Amino acid sequence: MKPELVVPAGDFEALRAAIWNGADAVYLGGKKFNARIQARNFGLDELEQAIRYAHNRNVKIYVTVNTLIADRELNDLDDYLTNLHHLETDAIIVQDVGVLKLCKELHSDLRLHVSTQASVCGISGVKFWMDQGAKRATLPRELSFEEIRKIKEKNGVEVEVFMHGALCYSYSGQCYLSSFLGERSANRGRCASPCRLPYNIITGNGTTLRTDGPHLLSMKDLNLSEDIGKLVSAGVDALKIEGRMKIPEYVAVVTGIYRKLIDDDYRQPTHAEQKELEAIFNREFTKGSLYRYPGGKAINSGRPSNRGIEVGAIVGYDESFKKVSILFSEAIRVGDGLEFMTSFGYKGLVLTKLFTGGRRTSEILPKCVGELFLPFQPIPNSFVRKTRDSSLHEKARATFSNQESIPQIHNSKINFNQSRGYERLSSLVLTTKNEQTKKSSKICVEVNTLDSIRHAIKAGADEIYFGGFPEFTKNLDLNNYRQAIDIANESDIPITIVLSKMMGNDEHLKEIITTLKSEGADKFLVGDIGTLELVKQMGLTAYLDSSLNVFNRVARNLLFKSTERMTLSHELHLSQVARIAGGAPGEIEYIVHGPLVLMLSEYCPVSNAINSEDKISCRKTCNEKGFYLKDKRDLLYPVKCDEFSRTNILSSKDICLIEHLQELKAVGVDIFRIRCQLFKPNMIPELVKLYRTGLSIDNIDQGEDESLVSLKEKILKLSDRKTFEGKINTGIE
Ligand code: SF4
Structure with a gap:
């Protein structure tokens, strides 16, 4: 069977362009809950017209509901999903496990596809979503041909991959740069594309590296028109074009060409077809990571826009x-x-x-x-x-401007006023635990050197997380892990190993976990669903990191079936933290101090700048010199490589919530994490002491808030890094 051609539409004209040029399915978004909120998109009545128009022509409509959803939006979402169900939407595309769960419970026959925003990259990750009822996974654009093939072979699920259009520098769903710089979160469909802006790379001593151009994070566009046969041989079921923000003419040209290539048994594109793909829009083309790590060849640092x-x-x-x-x-x-x-x-x-x-x-x-x-x-x-x-x-x-009319809807199936109420959702959002259950507050210190562990233990840390971006010169330096575990065990302090995120290759990841287990590790901090599933299958303890983007109680309840501790998303407002932490059936953790990971990427701007062939040989230089991205406002973002060569671009400031400890404690946060990977070991004891003091203050109403202010002042003197309060006061749009 031929793969499905899945085409974007940002408005009705683009929908027509897609259908008249041969789309099998069109994906589009409503006015909310949609990762391209800046496109024109479709109101409910337009959605109804779009679905009728497409169905009359045997084309499917997939509606994107692919943002993180806050608890206060769940009723509204329920109404929206009910309408999508009534309108006979062919599938909805979701990022948030909470949305998946809600949908499954309330509209069990509504077909669900997993968005690339969910960053599901391994066999186990895909299996988790399928076990929850999803029917298709849109895989991350970073996966190789072999990884795609294995996922299809082992899971036998429907697999969708992008084959043409814009690429993100970060793994989708793992980019917080836009929300860090303003209130526009990529996880809420409002990315302001700061990856297309100019940056410099500078070393720790302030030297600027020479680069080909300033747009160091600006990816070329994907073009796999020559590789359709190969993707089909890997078992891919659906081939997707990116571009809900693009003009209808773009949709028409790209869809028309890919339609012909699929119909002509995956032949190679002609020179004229390639030229048309270029002429309609390109930032130069790349095949991404399909065959090998492309390094700087996937970046167009000279210009971030259409080069024609x-x-x-x-x-x-x-x-x-x-x-x-x-x-x-x-x-x-x-x-x-x-x-x-x-x-x-x-x-x-x-x-x-x-x-x-x-x-x-x-x-x-x-x-x-x-x-x-x-x-x-x-x-x-x-x-x-x-x-x-x-x-x-x-x-x-x-090709799409014929005068045929948009269907007039009589007897609309939309119900604007469903008022279903909280009760309908209560079994999903509440738990049986008493919301007032008082748990003890623990300070957990995340470090990456042995010296730092010793300092943290001496300072009275309750727990240690070890890893993140350790300054190793090779992958998985076992000697370091062994010693870290020994140091913590000698002091009887629990130690958790931080695993690299988005590893993709389950077999490799299993080997790593087995090796670490043989060195005495039994608890792991995991950053994606696939790793969570693997650790769980191996009978070990997994704690969830903030990269799982837990954003509502439905997601919380679902994931607490697989863990006893989760770190909440740092994009939440305090009131949202309160809703999720209240009555949680396990421990709730929050990062209260240190840098945040703003981008997690397969690509590395430093390795590109120093012309490293791979992402291993540059490790030593990277550790010795310490590199930063510098933006137009002279903000410095540390660039750190993790154990398995994923690039972490860190915030230019440290989150510092010492003045909010009492509020966080009051709303149900149990574990307060201090990330110390950027700090000198001898700074850690003072930092832990200040947070310990902050947590012990009980009575803000009686003037103790002044003490918190003075604690903050002391923290500011400890490091030359500036601080910020994350989204706790503002939330994201
Ligand atoms: S990499 Fe980040 S900033 Fe760039 S487009 Fe993707 S989500 Fe937006």
């Missing part, structure tokens, strides 16, 4: 008339968009007037010289690029 195609070179410039002469290698015409290199960067315009030999014309043919007037001065002899191809746009538009 090269159409000619400047052969003359008359400064007094601001007239430029261009020898064209491709045909161009009025209405096209051209882009020029200037000493102030790239500048573009849409052609309204065009001349050849001094005469006005509407078109210039290849190998001919054309003239035009520019409001800026181009660099002599530089190349000219076409960023908008008006004939391609016209051709594309003709």
